[in-house]
Amino acid sequence: MTELEADCSRCVGLCCVVPAFGRSADFAIDKPARTPCPHLGGDHLCTIHEVLPERGFRGCTVYDCFGAGQFVVQDLFGGAAPSPAMFDAFEVVERLHELLWYLADARSRPEAAPLHDEVDGLRDRVSAAARSPHDVDVTVLQSRCGALLDEVSGLVRAGGPSLRHADLAGRDLREEDLYAADLRGAVLIGADLRGVDLGPADLLGADLRDARVAGADLSQALFLTRLQVRAAR
Ligand code: SF4
Incomplete structure (x- = not known):
């Protein structure tokens, strides 16, 4: 699970650049997609990290990329500078890493042992898709995961x-x-x-x-x- 945890020190602030957000209770400003937040520092870290709620950015405090940021920057792009291709990859990998988080949870449940082989197979497919995120139909994988997690849930909750x-x-x-x-x-x-x-x-x-x-x-x-x-x- 540790590789599904964000490591901002190995990222380039992708979550502060790629998503759009609108002025609301969670964000103090409007920010278009693929535009750096004005609070993103030159070191790719947030300059108001310690006071996000006070500055009106509560939405940032509950965000989680599931480790997609450092995976894209380091594993897929070798530590390169931000680029549109990197942004494209991040949008896909972020969603795939969330699926991997759920599948890791499913795999850790002894009650779901009859489904562990299936979980492993799907985890391998999702991992492979994350390593090659172009031309991936995420919705197909999400749908397959949703159905399998449903079965896991039934066994675990009993x-x-x-x-x-x-x-x-x-x-x-x-x-x-x-x-x-x-x-x-x-x-x-x-x-x-x-x-x-x-x-x-x-x-x-x-x-x-x-x-x-x-x-x-x-x-x-x-x-x-x-x-x-x-x-x-
Ligand atoms: S306020 Fe900080 S954490 Fe939120 S998007 Fe801007 S730079 Fe990122």
Whole structure:
């Protein structure tokens, strides 16, 4: 999993150049795609990193490239300077590395042992695509991953309530039984999950922004990303 963690010191600030973002609660300015953020320093690091929320860039604090940045810069482009070809690659590899994160989680679950060979095969396909990101149809791989992760989730959760895509924004969920729940794609913005034992709940794509998670047990949660954890309170 460590190669799926961002190492900004080996990147050239791709996440601060490639994506567009618009003025909102998460970003203080409008920034077009493939344009460096004005706060990006000459050393490719953020000049306001320590005060991002105070300066109106909360969105940057919850971003995660899953290690795509340094992989593209170092492994694919040999440490070269930023270029349009590098930007193209980053857009693809970022999405593929997110898939690799989920597949690594799936592979670590003993309950999903009957599917481990399939997970390995798909991981190899996604890894190969990341090494050669041109002409990759990411949606095909995403679709295949989605189906396989669904099967993994079924084996690992072995039951549990289905709340897939449920709108639970702002809800007090402290008394709910969410152990091993299917919360894939659920909207949990501002929800109160304090002290809740989620067990192996499937949190793939769940929106945990500002959810209150103090004392909640997320240690076994499936497909939980650092991005989601950082977005919660
Ligand atoms: S504010 Fe900092 S972290 Fe956010 S895009 Fe700009 S340079 Fe990057």
